[in-house]
Amino acid sequence: AALGGIQPSHLGRIVWLHDWSSAWVGFEMDGSVVVRTGVPDVGGGQASSLCQIAAEVLGVDLERVSIHIADSALTPLAGTTTATRQLYMSGNAVLKAAETLRQQILGVAASMLGDDAAALELAEGAARAPDGRAVLLPELLAQCARQGVPRSYLGVYHAPAGEPVDLERGSGKVFPDYTFGAHAVEVEVDTETGAVRVLKHVAAHDVGRAINPQSVEGQIQGGAVMGLGYGLMEEVILEEGVNLTTSFAAYLIPSALDVPDVEPLVLESGEGLGPFGARGIGEPPIGPPAAAVANAIYDAVGVRVGRLPITPERLWQAMQAEKGAEETRAG
Numbered sequence: 001a002a003l004g005g006i007q008p009s010h011l012g013r014i015v016w017l018h019d020w021s022s023a024w025v026g027f028e029m030d031g032s033v034v035v036r037t038g039v040p041d042v043g044g045g046q047a048s049s050l051c052q053i054a055a056e057v058l059g060v061d062l063e064r065v066s067i068h069i070a071d072s073a074l075t076p077l078a079g080t081t082t083a084t085r086q087l088y089m090s091g092n093a094v095l096k097a098a099e100t101l102r103q104q105i106l107g108v109a110a111s112m113l114g115d116d117a118a119a120l121e122l123a124e125g126a127a128r129a130p131d132g133r134a135v136l137l138p139e140l141l142a143q144c145a146r147q148g149v150p151r152s153y154l155g156v157y158h159a160p161a162g163e164p165v166d167l168e169r170g171s172g173k174v175f176p177d178y179t180f181g182a183h184a185v186e187v188e189v190d191t192e193t194g195a196v197r198v199l200k201h202v203a204a205h206d207v208g209r210a211i212n213p214q215s216v217e218g219q220i221q222g223g224a225v226m227g228l229g230y231g232l233m234e235e236v237i238l239e240e241g242v243n244l245t246t247s248f249a250a251y252l253i254p255s256a257l258d259v260p261d262v263e264p265l266v267l268e269s270g271e272g273l274g275p276f277g278a279r280g281i282g283e284p285p286i287g288p289p290a291a292a293v294a295n296a297i298y299d300a301v302g303v304r305v306g307r308l309p310i311t312p313e314r315l316w317q318a319m320q321a322e323k324g325a326e327e328t329r330a331g
Contacts, residue, residue, distance in 0.1 A: 026152025097155025208272025223285025
């Protein structure tokens with residue numbers, strides 16, 4: 001059915017161009033590690049993940065790594081925490097800095113141990129040779145200081161540029177890496193009122209490599225809840241340009257009683273472009289729940305609602321319209 005009046009329409013295109021991030025990674029003289037980067041961690045766990053990356057590369061316990069973030073007087077630029085980019089961008093910057101530092105430190109260790117640097121490893125707070133000989137980090141770092149070998153490095157990561165969208169085909173690789181996922185939900189529909197209750201939610205995502213598995217699971221669960229709100233209740237209502245939903249009494253969000261158990265399934269293909277094959281997981285879980293809920297509702301009552309959120313009123317009206325259509329067909 002055609003809609004009368006003036007309807008706004010929007011066409012948005014974005015191309016990933018010239019994005020970059022940077023991070024300093026350095027050893028203190030006692031063998032501890034300091035990471036400095038401008039990443040704003042707003043709850044996604046980026047600070048913890050970046051520390052884990054540095055600890056893995058430099059062979060120290062995680063407790064020996066500290067991080068300074070989002071202080072323009074102390075930290076290099078890292079860009080915004082948007083577009084699921086920080087683990088990918090700043091994670092790679094930390095990885096580059098840590099790997100460069102590791103190579104330099106092992107070069108000094110090789111001269112101390114009389115071995116080839118390629119045969120050495122940094123592990124458990126020491127540079128270790130294949131035959132078991134080792135030099136502890138404080139001693140190694142003191143030698144670096146004597147020789148004037150830097151104990152910190154700046155890593156800068158430049159992402160591959162995206163490609164413009166082909167308007168004829170309607171496709172193009174606008175972003176260098178993608179996180180894939182699939183969600184399934186089970187719903188219960190009250191056919192008298194149109195109320196929908198989500199009974200179960202399973203969310204599977206290929207994150208490439210889970211740097212911090214607990215954080216990844218939390219991101220998937222939180223994103224799924226946001227997606228359920230988007231699909232079932234969250235709506236900005238405007239009347240003559242005035243926002244009528246200015247409080248949480250009018251703009252509904254899922255409460256603890258509205259949220260089912262969300263089971264995250266973390267898949268690791270190792271195919272991401274981030275550190276150790278990781279992919280970002282901040283926003284990917286938000287989109288699928290609304291579509292999954294809409295499909296589950298259709299499976300339950302045979303009705304499609306063409307507008308989000310699928311409120312009880314809209315679903316009830318759709319069910320009544322379908323009921324009337326069936327009666328007409330039976331006629």
